[in-house]
Amino acid sequence: MMTPFRSTRRQFIRTIAGEAGVLALLGCVRREQAMVTLYTFGDSILDCGRYNEYGVHPGQLLVRNDDRLFPEFQGQDLQSQGTARLEHRAQDGATVRWLPSQVQGLQVEGQAIALITIGGNDLLGGLIRDSGPGITTFANDLDTFVQQLPIRPILLGNVYDPTLGDDQRNFSGVDPAIARTNLRRINTAIQEIATRYGQLVDIHAHFLTGDPSWFTATIEPSLRGASEVRRAFLPYVLGKS
Numbered sequence: 001m002m003t004p005f006r007s008t009r010r011q012f013i014r015t016i017a018g019e020a021g022v023l024a025l026l027g028c029v030r031r032e033q034a035m036v037t038l039y040t041f042g043d044s045i046l047d048c049g050r051y052n053e054y055g056v057h058p059g060q061l062l063v064r065n066d067d068r069l070f071p072e073f074q075g076q077d078l079q080s081q082g083t084a085r086l087e088h089r090a091q092d093g094a095t096v097r098w099l100p101s102q103v104q105g106l107q108v109e110g111q112a113i114a115l116i117t118i119g120g121n122d123l124l125g126g127l128i129r130d131s132g133p134g135i136t137t138f139a140n141d142l143d144t145f146v147q148q149l150p151i152r153p154i155l156l157g158n159v160y161d162p163t164l165g166d167d168q169r170n171f172s173g174v175d176p177a178i179a180r181t182n183l184r185r186i187n188t189a190i191q192e193i194a195t196r197y198g199q200l201v202d203i204h205a206h207f208l209t210g211d212p213s214w215f216t217a218t219i220e221p222s223l224r225g226a227s228e229v230r231r232a233f234l235p236y237v238l239g240k241s
Contacts, residue, residue, distance in 0.1 A: 036084040036111045036241050038063055039151055041102050044220055045117035045160070045203065045229055046090035051216050052223035059086050059115065061230040062237050070227055076234060078241055095121045096138050099145045106150070113240050114151040115233060117203070118142060119159040119186045120219070127186060128172055128179050135182065139189035146197045153240045154198030155233060158187040160207035162219045171218055199236055206232045 040046045040059040049057040056066060063086045065073040078084035089102040096118050119138070127134050146154060161183060163169035167176040187204055194200035206228065207214060214225040221229055 034083070034110055036078055036082065036113065037087055037108075038078060038084065038237065039087045039106075039108075039112060039114045040090040040116075041099060041114065041149075042090045042117040042157075043094040043119075043121055044090075044092040045120065045157060046115060047088070047092045047094075048221040048226050048229075050092065051220045052226065054223065056223060056226050057088070057090075058221075058226050058229040058233060059088050059090070061227060062086075062115075062233060069223070073227075073230075073234075076238070078237065081238065081241055084241070090115075090117070093121060094118065095125060096141045096145070099142070103149065108150050111241070112151045113237060114149060114154045114198075115157070115201075115237075116146070116154065117157040117159075117229075119190060123159065123179075123182065123186060124172075124219075128174050128182050130182050130185075135185045135189060138186065139193065142190070143193050143196075146193055152198070154194075155201050155236050155240070156190060156194040156198055157201040157203045157229070157232065158190045159183060160204050162215050164210065164212070165208055201232050201236055203229060203232045 038059055040057075044051070046058055049055040049060075054066070054069065056069065060066075061070065061073070061077065063077060063084050064079045065075075065077040067074045089106075091098065091102065094102070099116075099118065119142075122138050127138060146156065161180075163171070163176075170176045170179070172179050191200050210225075210228060214222055214228055216222040216225070
């Protein structure tokens with residue numbers, strides 16, 4: 001009469017051990033799915049919602065794709081991998097000198113990823129004609145900001161060319177040879193800083209594969225452009241989460 005009891009006892013022990021293993025596994029899954037916060041800093045490359053009728057900008061799409069507008073990206077976002085949220089601090093019109101104001105009150109907890117795009121407005125504000133120390137000053141200011149930013153990893157986007165490499169689309173009033181030289185200089189500075197502190201996202205190269213529909217108001221990302229900025233950042237964001 002004792003044999004069934006021993007068998008039942010063994011089954012009970014195996015059941016408890018199995019449940020403990022499942023609970024341990026669930027604990028690992030919960031840790032893996034800890035909240036990820038995506039932070040955006042910089043200019044209208046990331047803050048372009050006002051330039052399309054849906055108010056869409058790249059940070060939103062990276063956290064949660066709009067499957068109705070962009071069905072090809074369904075399941076390709078942070079929320080498809082776990083719990084994620086957006087803290088959007090980029091501002092249309094920002095220059096490198098604006099960046100410190102964008103971190104005021106910043107509190108970083110848990111897993112975080114920072115996206116930065118800057119430089120286009122600095123070019124339009126005079127650096128497109130720079131023949132002196134202007135771009136060096138820009139680089140020093142950006143280096144200081146990125147170095148002190150209490151978020152890692154950092155994904156730093158460079159500046160695209162809204163003329164798509166076509167001199168006939170030049171809108172700046174500056175000799176295209178000078179304008180392109182300074183665009184290269186500022187993007188070289190951004191690349192060097194990205195190499196020191198994080199990862200370069202080559203928005204410039206990606207947008208050269210595009211067409212005028214990626215832009216609105218001459219230089220701003222359109223709805224399609226917002227998605228294409230997202231496309232450039234996407235593999236890095238998903239790879240860091």
